[in-house]
Structure formats: C-alpha cells, structure tokens
Amino acid sequence: MLPLGAWRICHQLVTEPLRSCDWREATVNRLSRLHFCNRAARATVVVSRVCRPACARGLFAAITRSRTKNSKLPSSRTPLAVKPALLVLGAVALLAAVAFLGSALTPAGSSRARRFSVAETASKSAPNPLAGRLSKVYGTNIPASRYGTEVADLEDEGTNIAGEQISELSPLRAAAFTGPEDAYRRYSERWIAHALADTQTLEHALAAGQRTAAMAAWEATWSDYLHLGAVYLNGEVEIANRAIDGTPGELPGGSSDPRFTGLHRIEMGLWSGESLASLIGFDVRMQHDLAKLSGVLQRVEMTPLEYATRSHEILEDAQRDLLSGMDVPRSRQGVLGTAAGLAATEEVFHTLEPLLSGRENTEGEVRDELLMLHGVLASIRARHDGRYPSLSQLGAFEREQLNGYVAGALSALQEMPGTLETKARVPVPKLPAPSQAEEAAEREAEKTAEGEP
Amino acid sequence: MSPLDRRQFLTRSATLIGASGIGVGALAGAAAEAQSRASAPAQSAAQQARETLADELATRVPFDAAHQAGILTHRQAQASFVALDSIAPDRSTLVTALRNLSMRARSLTQGDTVGAEEVDDPPPDSGILGPLNAPDQLTVTIAFGASLFDARYGLQAMRPKGLERMPNFPHDNLEASRTHGDVLLSVCAGQRDTATHTVRELMRSVAGHLTPRWRIEGFQSARRGPTPASNTRNLFAFRDGTANPDVNDPRLMDELIWVQPGGGEPAWAVDGTYQVVRTIRMHVEFWDRVGMFEQQNMIGRYRVSGAPLGGTNEFEDPRYTLDPQGKRIPLLAHIRLANPRTQQTANQRILRRGYNYDRGIDEAGNLDQGLVFVAFNQDIQRQFATIQRRLGAEEMVDYITPVGGGYFFAPRGAGGPGDWVGSGLFV
Numbered sequence: 055m056l057p058l059g060a061w062r063i064c065h066q067l068v069t070e071p072l073r074s075c076d077w078r079e080a081t082v083n084r085l086s087r088l089h090f091c092n093r094a095a096r097a098t099v100v101v102s103r104v105c106r107p108a109c110a111r112g113l114f115a116a117i118t119r120s121r122t123k124n125s126k127l128p129s130s131r132t133p134l135a136v137k138p139a140l141l142v143l144g145a146v147a148l149l150a151a152v153a154f155l156g157s158a159l160t161p162a163g164s165s166r167a168r169r170f171s172v173a174e175t176a177s178k179s180a181p182n183p184l185a186g187r188l189s190k191v192y193g194t195n196i197p198a199s200r201y202g203t204e205v206a207d208l209e210d211e212g213t214n215i216a217g218e219q220i221s222e223l224s225p226l227r228a229a230a231f232t233g234p235e236d237a238y239r240r241y242s243e244r245w246i247a248h249a250l251a252d253t254q255t256l257e258h259a260l261a262a263g264q265r266t267a268a269m270a271a272w273e274a275t276w277s278d279y280l281h282l283g284a285v286y287l288n289g290e291v292e293i294a295n296r297a298i299d300g301t302p303g304e305l306p307g308g309s310s311d312p313r314f315t316g317l318h319r320i321e322m323g324l325w326s327g328e329s330l331a332s333l334i335g336f337d338v339r340m341q342h343d344l345a346k347l348s349g350v351l352q353r354v355e356m357t358p359l360e361y362a363t364r365s366h367e368i369l370e371d372a373q374r375d376l377l378s379g380m381d382v383p384r385s386r387q388g389v390l391g392t393a394a395g396l397a398a399t400e401e402v403f404h405t406l407e408p409l410l411s412g413r414e415n416t417e418g419e420v421r422d423e424l425l426m427l428h429g430v431l432a433s434i435r436a437r438h439d440g441r442y443p444s445l446s447q448l449g450a451f452e453r454e455q456l457n458g459y460v461a462g463a464l465s466a467l468q469e470m471p472g473t474l475e476t477k478a479r480v481p482v483p484k485l486p487a488p489s490q491a492e493e494a495a496e497r498e499a500e501k502t503a504e505g506e507p
Numbered sequence: 508m509s510p511l512d513r514r515q516f517l518t519r520s521a522t523l524i525g526a527s528g529i530g531v532g533a534l535a536g537a538a539a540e541a542q543s544r545a546s547a548p549a550q551s552a553a554q555q556a557r558e559t560l561a562d563e564l565a566t567r568v569p570f571d572a573a574h575q576a577g578i579l580t581h582r583q584a585q586a587s588f589v590a591l592d593s594i595a596p597d598r599s600t601l602v603t604a605l606r607n608l609s610m611r612a613r614s615l616t617q618g619d620t621v622g623a624e625e626v627d628d629p630p631p632d633s634g635i636l637g638p639l640n641a642p643d644q645l646t647v648t649i650a651f652g653a654s655l656f657d658a659r660y661g662l663q664a665m666r667p668k669g670l671e672r673m674p675n676f677p678h679d680n681l682e683a684s685r686t687h688g689d690v691l692l693s694v695c696a697g698q699r700d701t702a703t704h705t706v707r708e709l710m711r712s713v714a715g716h717l718t719p720r721w722r723i724e725g726f727q728s729a730r731r732g733p734t735p736a737s738n739t740r741n742l743f744a745f746r747d748g749t750a751n752p753d754v755n756d757p758r759l760m761d762e763l764i765w766v767q768p769g770g771g772e773p774a775w776a777v778d779g780t781y782q783v784v785r786t787i788r789m790h791v792e793f794w795d796r797v798g799m800f801e802q803q804n805m806i807g808r809y810r811v812s813g814a815p816l817g818g819t820n821e822f823e824d825p826r827y828t829l830d831p832q833g834k835r836i837p838l839l840a841h842i843r844l845a846n847p848r849t850q851q852t853a854n855q856r857i858l859r860r861g862y863n864y865d866r867g868i869d870e871a872g873n874l875d876q877g878l879v880f881v882a883f884n885q886d887i888q889r890q891f892a893t894i895q896r897r898l899g900a901e902e903m904v905d906y907i908t909p910v911g912g913g914y915f916f917a918p919r920g921a922g923g924p925g926d927w928v929g930s931g932l933f934v
Contacts, residue, residue: 303680367905370793377871380680380908445870457872461792468796483835485817485826492824499822502753503736 226409228476231358234405238361239351241401242282246348249278250341256320257337260330268333269324269385276317277390279344283368283398285351286360294347298340301381316340318381325384362474365402366467368395373460379445386444392460393431393442399467400424409474416466416473423466427459563697567642570613572920573778574765575928577646578860578883579754583695586725586862587702588784588879589710590652590688590913591717598660602933604716605649605690609927611712612647615640615705633711635704643701647709648693649928650782650915655689665932667766667776669887673783673914676895678904685786685911688720693782693881699726721911723786725862725879737821738813742789742863742876743906745806746813749821750846752856763856763890764883775931778919783857783891785880786864786911792873794906805903807840815842824848844897857882857890877907887914 256271279299287295296304298316305311309322315336323333356364372395375381376388403410403420410417434452435442448456488496550558568576595601619640621632632640656666675681692709696702702724710719728739738746752759761767766776794802799810807825808815815825817835825836827848836843846856862879869875884890898904921928 301680303675304677306674308675308681366796370790370796373871373873374790374793374908378869378873453870454872461872464792464796472798482816483830485815485819485823485835486829488823488826492826496820496822496824500734500736500820502755503738503749503822 225475225477226358228358230409231361231476234402234409235356235361237405238284238402239354242285242351243348245278245281246344246351248281249275250344250348252278253337253341253344257334257341260334260337263330265324265330268330272317272320272324273385273387273390275340276321276387277394279317280391280394281398281401283371283395284361284364284402285354286356286364289354290350291347291354294343294350297343298347301375316343321382321385358474358476359471361402362406362471365399365406365470366464368399368402369460369464369467371395373464377445377457377460382445386446387442388445389431389434389448389456390442392456393435396424396427396431396463399463400428406470406474410470413473414469416469419466420463420470423459423463427463430455430459564641564643565618566644566697567617568644568646570609570616570647570921571923571926574780575646575648575917575920576616577648577693577695578764578780578858578917579760580646581644582727582860583644583646583697584727584729585696585699585702586727586879587692587694587706587722588725588881589692589694589706589722590720591690591692591713592720593655593659593689593716594718595660595716598933600716601660604713605929606927607712608649608690608692608709608717609921609929611709612649612705612928613921613924615708616642616645616647618642633704633707635707636700640704641701643697645694645696645701645705647705648695648782648917650691650693650917651929651932652688652691652913652915654687662932665773665775667773667779667781667916668771669781670914670916671887673912676909677899678907679909681912682910685721685723687913688915690717691782691784691913691915723864723866723879723911725864727862741861741878742791742865743794743802743806744810745802745808746821747861747878748859749808749813750842750856751859754858762854762885764858764885766885775918775934776916780883780885780917781887781891782915782917783880783882783884783887784912784915785878785909787878787880788875788908788910789877790873790906790908791876797906804837805841805901805906807836807842816840839901841898841901841903844901845894847897855890855893857884857894880912883917 252271252275256268256275259268259271276299285291285295296316299318300314300316301318302309302311302314302322305313307314317340319336320333320340322328323336324330369392372388372392376391376395379386379388382388382391403424407417410420431442434448434456437452438447443452445453568580570576593601593604595604621630621634621638621640624631651670653666653670653672656662656670672687673681692706694702694705694709696705706722728741730737730739738748741747752763754760764780766772766779766781768774768777797805803810803816808821809818812819813821814823815836817830818825825842825848827836827843830836832838833840833843846852860881860883862881863876864879865874865876867875882891918929918931921930
C-alpha cells in the first residue's frame with residue numbers, strides 16, 4: 055500500500071497534469087521526502103514526470119483500486135498480505151514506463167541520428183541494463199522480490215532479513231568487486247576502439263577540408279571517450295587523460311601552452327575557424343595517446359571504494375564541467391557529454407547491481423533516477439531531430455528538465471559509495487592529552503583568536 | 508582601529524550637517540536618542556541591537572598609518588574587491604587618478620557628509636547612505652598588479668621583486684575576465700550598503716583614468732560560537748582561519764607579512780605586503796553529496812568543533828609528529844598540506860583574510876558560491892606559492908575550481924592628509 059501522504063501526492067500529480075513544471079517538481083520532491091519505496095508508486099512518478107499524464111492516470115487508477123479494496127489505513131510499512139498485488143502492480147507500472155521510454159528512444163529522424171546517442175549506449179542485443187531484473191539479495195538466497203520496503207525497513211532498524219543484528223554498514227567482500235571491475239574494463243576497451251576509429255574519421259575530414267564533417271567526427275570521438283567515465287584517474291591513466299581530454303585552464307600557458315593537446319585543443323581549432331590542416335597533428339597524436347591508454351587500462355588497479363565512488367562522480371563531473379559549459383566553451387556540446395556520462399554511469403550501475411541488491415534501497419532509487427534522466431535525454435534528442443542540441447540550443451524548459459534530473463540522479467547516486475563499503479569505519483585514534491606547555495600554547499592561540507573580529 | 512564615541516560622532520556630524528542645511532532635525536534627534544539610550548537602566552534586545560549598530564557605524568579605522576588598513580585590522584563583515592585597469596594616457600594622469608583614489612578613500616573611511624551643490628548639478632555623492640557617510644569600520648586597501656609596472660608609465664624598475672602575473676596552478680580554470688588587473692581595491696566594511704556605496708563613489712573618483720576589470724562581493728559568516736574565539740565557517744561548513752598567525756605580534760608580522768629593507772626590493776616597497784586574491788568556486792552541491800567521514804578526512808578537522816581529527820578543541824595542535832603515517836589525519840588532508848607545522852615551514856605561513864561569496868546560479872542550475880581567498884605575505888614564492896603547490900595534491904581539488912584573482916602588491920599606508928597610497932612610486 056501507498057502511504058497516505060504519498061497517495062495524495064500521486065493523485066495530484068496525475069489529476070493535475072497541466073500544472074506548472076515547478077509545481078510538478080516540488081510535488082515530486084515532496085514525494086521523495088516521504089521516502090517510500092513502493093515500486094508502483096515510483097513508476098507512477100516516473101511516468102508522470104516525463105509528462106505522460108494519461109498513462110500515469112491509468113496506473114494511478116490501478117493503485118487507487120488496490121487501495122479501495124484494502125480498508126485498512128495505509129501505513130508506511132507494506133503488509134506482507136498485499137505484497138503479491140503490489141508486485142503485479144509494480145510490474146505493470148515498470149512495463150508501462152519501459153514501454154514509454156522505449157518509444158522515446160526511437161528518434162524521430164533516426165536516419166540522421168548520430169552514432170553515440172542514448173539509444174546506442176547499450177548494444178541492441180543486450181538487455182536494457184535498467185529494466186527490472188530479479189535476482190537474489192546479494193550474499194544470500196533470499197529472492198530479490200522480497201527486496202524493497204521489507205528489507206530496507208528491517209535494515210533501517212538494524213536487523214537483516216534473517217533477524218540478525220547488523221551494523222548500518224555490513225561491509226561487502228572486496229573480492230566481490232573483481233567481476234564488476236573486469237566487466238567495466240572490457241566495456242572501456244570497446245569504447246577506446248570506437249574512439250580510435252572515430253579519430254581516423256576525424257583525420258580524413260580534416261585532411262579533406264570538411265569542417266562540418268570534422269565537427270561531427272569530433273563529437274563522436276569525444277562522446278566515445280567520455281564513455282570511459284569510470285576509469286579512475288590516477289597515475290599513468292591521469293597522464294594519458296590529460297593529453298587526450300585535458301583543458302587549457304590547468305596549464306601555465308593556458309590555451310597557448312604547447313602541452314595543450316587532444317580533444318579540447320581540436321575543439322578550439324574547429325570552432326574558432328583555425329585551418330583544418332593545422333589540426334591533423336593533434337589528431338594523430340591523440341590516436342597515439344589512445345592506443346597508449348588502451349595498454350595502460352589493462353593493468354590499472356582500482357579499489358572497490360574508488361569504483362563505487364566513480365558511479366556518482368561521472369555525473370558530478372558532467373554537472374560541474376559539461377552542463378556548465380566550462381570544459382566545452384567552443385562546441386557547447388555539454389548535453390552530448392552528459393549523455394555519454396550517463397551511459398558510463400549506467401554501465402557501472404549495471405555491473406554493481408548484483409552487489410547492491412537488498413542493501414538499503416539504493417538500487418531502486420538509483421535505477422528510477424537514471425531511468426528518468428535517460429528518458430529526458432532521449433526526449434530532448436528526439437525533439438532536436440535525433441541529435442543532441444548544444445547547450446545554447448536547449449530550450450529553457452529542456453534546460454531546467456536536464457538540470458533538475460541530473461541533480462535528482464546525483465541525489466540517488468550519492469548513496470552508492472556508502473552502500474558498497476568494503477570495510478567498516480575504524481574510529482579515529484585519539485590525540486594524546488597535551489603536555490602543560492602545549493596546553494598553554496593552545497590557550498594562547500585561543501586568546502589571540504578571541505581578539506579577532 | 509579607533510572606536511569613536513558614538514554620541515560624540517553623531518553630535519559632531521549633526522553639527523556638520525547643520526552647517527550644510529541637510530537633515531539637521533534627523534541627526535540631532537538621533538544624537539539625542541543615543542544619549543537617552545545610554546542612560547536607560549534596562550534595555551530591550553532591540554534597543555541593544557540598535558545601539559550596537561550605532562557603535563559599529565560610528566567606528567572608524569585610520570586611513571593614514573605606516574601600514575595600510577584592511578590587512579592586520581579587524582576583519583569586517585562585508586567586502587567588495589574591484590580590479591581596475593589603467594587607461595590613463597600618461598604618467599601624470601595616472602598620478603592624478605591614484606591621488607584622487609586615496610583622497611576619496613580617506614574621506615569615506617573617516618566618515619563625511621554629503622555636501623550640497625547647485626541644485627542643477629548632479630549631487631557630488633550618490634547619497635545612498637543618507638546625508639552622512641558613517642565610517643562603519645570602512646577600510647580601502649589599494650594594491651597594484653604586475654601589469655602596472657610595464658612600459659606604459661616607465662615603472663619597470665620600480666616593480667616589487669616578487670610581483671608577477673599570477674600563474675595557472677594545476678586544477679585552476681582562470682577566466683581572463685575575472686583575473687589580474689593594474690589596481691586592486693579591497694573595500695571592507697561592517698554593512699553591505701557601506702561597501703556598495705564606497706565602490707560606487709571610488710569608481711566615480713577615477714572615471715576616465717581607471718576602468719573596472721572585474722569585481723566580486725564577499726561576506727563573512729557570523730561568529731556563532733560556541734566560544735568567542737571559535738572561528739567562522741566557510742561555505743563547506745568548516746571553520747576557516749584557525750591557524751592564522753597572531754596579528755598582534757609585530758615581530759612575527761615583520762617576519763611573515765611586511766617587506767623589509769634590503770633583499771633586492773625597491774625602497775618604496777618596504778612596509779608593504781604582497782596580496783594574493785583567488786576567487787575559488789566551491790562546488791557546494793557536489794560537496795554536500797560527500798559522506799561526512801570523507802569530508803572531514805579531506806579537511807583534517809571535525810566539521811562541528813573544528814578540532815583536528817582525534818582532538819577535542821579547535822585550537823589544539825594536531826601534533827603531526829605523533830601521526831607520521833596519517834592514521835589520524837591523512838597525509839593529504841588540507842590542514843596538513845597547508846601548514847605542516849614544522850620548523851622548515853614556519854616562515855611559509857600566510858595571513859588569510861578571506862570572504863565567502865555567493866553570486867547566483869550557473870548555467871547548470873548550481874549555486875555559484877565559493878571563497879574569495881585573500882592572503883597577505885612577505886614573499887609570494889616562499890609563502891603562498893609554496894603552499895599552493897603542496898595543495899595540488901589534496902583531494903579537495905575536485906570540489907573547488909579557482910576561477911579568478913591575481914597577485915598584487917599593497918604598499919605602505921599614506922603618511923597624512925597630503926599623501927596618497929603609492930606616492931613612493933613616483934618620487
């Protein structure tokens with residue numbers, strides 16, 4: 055059952071579809087604050103947020119019927135007796151949401167679609183990583199179908215489903231991350247190969263003097279590269295990344311620094327009218343750097359915490375550097391970059407899903423939010439003839455939607471590192487008691503500070 | 508700072524204003540009210556607040572002194588930083604502009620009255636503070652950027668030895684329109700309207716000679732305790748300024764802040780100081796999505812108390828020697844890199860006098876908030892730049908982006924009513 059407050063809000067959402075977007079956003083926020091994890095209701099929100107009120111209305115009617123049947127006052131805890139009915143509703147709702155998004159994923163002008171669109175972030179033969187999949191609660195034989203309100207509520211109270219006392223964080227085994235990280239490494243290899251192929255397309259366009267084609271090839275290459283988002287930037291990877299995707303602000307000489315190379319150097323040249331022939335050298339060097347990175351990736355080590363942390367940092371980076379236009383001042387392709395970042399995030403989430411299963415409600419929250427962001431990006435792309443608009447081409451409403459859903463996704467993703475902890479926090483060692491002289495010095499420092507404004 | 512007697516100030520101001528025929532009744536009334544308030548045995552909270560405000564508005568900081576005000580003096584609640592470029596065609600015009608700047612700054616910082624002019628003329632003062640420009644602890648610190656010492660005015664030989672164009676440090680994203688400048692004005696005051704008024708009037712005084720390049724407004728967080736010594740918080744919610752050197756120790760200030768004779772510095776630079784300004788965007792939403800444990804490890808202090816990790820008191824020495832492996836305070840924690848507290852790094856300490864800033868939202872819908880980092884030091888290379896290079900390794904770099912600022916030199920203060928800041932440059 056839905057909590058009463060949530061039920062009322064759902065009612066407003068689907069019965070007042072013409073209210074302003076601000077109102078809708080505020081309402082959804084209220085709903086999230088209620089912190090319930092009923093799948094059917096979440097799906098209603100998903101559908102209503104992506105502006106299909108009629109569809110949401112149908113779902114809502116189903117939920118209402120279910121509510122009427124049960125004369126008991128809705129509570130925040132789902133009684134086990136009504137669980138099967140809710141599961142059916144949940145499945146219906148998810149199917150509806152997936153069907154809707156599926157339709158949104160088919161761009162209007164697909165013949166003109168660029169390769170690196172949301173629709174192609176997962177290969178066509180692979181199942182949608184975000185579709186609801188049943189599995190076991192990680193580390194147990196408990197079906198994930200029992201996951202959700204029941205398990206999350208128990209964990210909030212400090213017990214697991216077997217009734218055992220657990221700490222807020224029951225750490226995972228570090229070895230559990232080997233599989234996910236290997237899977238991500240294989241995925242990264244595929245995207246480096248795509249990027250290498252596109253740098254060659256770029257080289258041909260530059261050599262042929264075709265600026266528009268070169269810009270398109272640049273966009274494709276950059277988007278390919280951003281699919282590597284979760285690769286942790288340290289050591290050799292950081293050095294290679296600086297050469298490929300570094301921005302001039304970090305260099306002492308800024309954009310005229312000789313170390314300014316790679317994607318953003320080519321971007322500057324392409325969008326500022328530099329001669330195309332003068333950019334070929336940067337492209338060739340980038341091919342070399344990408345090949346080198348491919349070798350480095352084979353041996354790059356990531357701790358579980360680093361990998362889990364990347365799951366939210368990719369979109370954090372996109373929000374900070376791409377949606378703000380900071381890293382793409384010339385091409386303004388922040389939407390394209392964000393879509394690539396979302397694809398990388400989805401892949402990380404996909405690899406980590408088995409580990410998340412049954413741990414708090416992170417999996418459900420993240421899936422819902424990613425799904426919504428995915429839908430928004432797809433609808434923006436569809437409205438712009440199957441290609442991502444530049445930041446300057448985004449309509450005001452599209453801009454607000456995108457900003458808002460990225461923020462929403464990040465709010466869910468922030469739970470990932472904590473949920474996937476592999477070690478319990480050890481208390482910070484205490485500072486030994488100060489000597490008399492040290493204590494006197496502290497008092498002196500304090501006295502000085504007191505005299506300050 | 509010389510706190511002026513409130514009643515005396517208001518009475519005197521009323522007399523002055525009376526002479527110019529403006530607002531006599533209002534000001535005399537205010538003075539009388541202040542007198543009666545002082546004699547009342549019991550005061551309501553509102554009365555006390557009014558009185559405190561009147562005290563603060565009446566407080567003036569001398570403009571003429573060996574060292575410029577706004578460096579070691581009391582850090583006021585509000586600030587405006589304005590960088591100007593000189594468009595003066597020659598040296599003598601530049602001198603006129605700089606002299607005008609000091610003259611107007613002196614009069615505003617000491618409190619003045621808005622004079623009446625011919626009714627057909629534009630008023631000489633915008634008047635937004637009323638008929639009386641209360642001093643309100645106002646300080647105007649005037650500093651020069653490296654670009655002023657290029658060939659335009661023949662000042663190349665006078666350039667302070669350590670004054671250069673601020674370089675890009677790793678992780679910086681400096682925007683040209685928010686960086687460098689020939690002259691920097693640091694306007695600090697108790698109330699926002701005082702700072703706003705001062706900037707408006709100062710720019711008016713140099714119109715046609717100095718033209719604005721960038722500007723940013725700052726504010727101090729309120730001192731919320733728990734003790735009177737507790738430092739204020741920055742917008743990451745951590746206390747800032749805890750390990751500042753003691754400004755009341757003249758010997759220490761000579762070691763760390765003021766340029767001393769010799770050492771290759773031009774004579775005019777003695778008793779001045781290098782001012783570093785860095786406009787640092789803080790990605791507050793990102794920060795808010797980081798676990799408390801990680802936040803505290805990045806800084807090296809507890810967020811609530813400000814005590815170094817493992818300690819209980821904000822002013823406790825973190826005693827890094829007892830923690831060489833970084834088990835208590837990580838080796839890359841901000842406080843550990845900024846001030847390792849060793850004998851070798853003691854002369855690298857700087858005096859921070861920063862302000863929070865909050866300037867709307869960015870394109871991505873995020874709050875554009877951060878820190879106007881302001882530091883004074885005797886030698887940028889030995890002090891600020893060394894610290895900044897160390898800080899390149901801190902984990903906090905992901906959550907901040909330096910976007911502007913510059914290196915400046917704040918010369919000694921003006922010697923008296925006829926003198927002006929920077930006069931030593933043109934002798």
